[in-house]
């Protein structure tokens with residue numbers, strides 16, 4: 384198992400520069416229960432990985448490219464790397 388935290392590896396996989404059977408786990412940012420649903424993080428995301436759910440905002444780990452742009456705008460520090 385290899386752990387990566389950047390979009391470079393995603394691109395390498397996409398363009399077949401890495402073997403298909405290589406087991407790779409990406410680390411995404413997550414939003415905790417501290418979220419007060421202010422919505423400040425959503426427009427910061429360059430890939431639209433953040434969306435509003437019933438009681439808080441959520442980051443889709445399959446879309447997040449781990450850029451970290453959302454983390455500093457959160458007023459309650461609810462966003463962190465997984």
Ligand code: SF4
Pocket residue numbers: 412427428429430431432433442446447448449450451452453454
């Ligand atoms: S870390 Fe970057 S890609 Fe992931 S949710 Fe935050 S802004 Fe979007």
Ligand code: SF4
Pocket residue numbers: 414417418419420421422423424425439440456457458459460461462
């Ligand atoms: S900026 Fe923080 S408090 Fe506001 S919606 Fe995003 S995670 Fe929730």
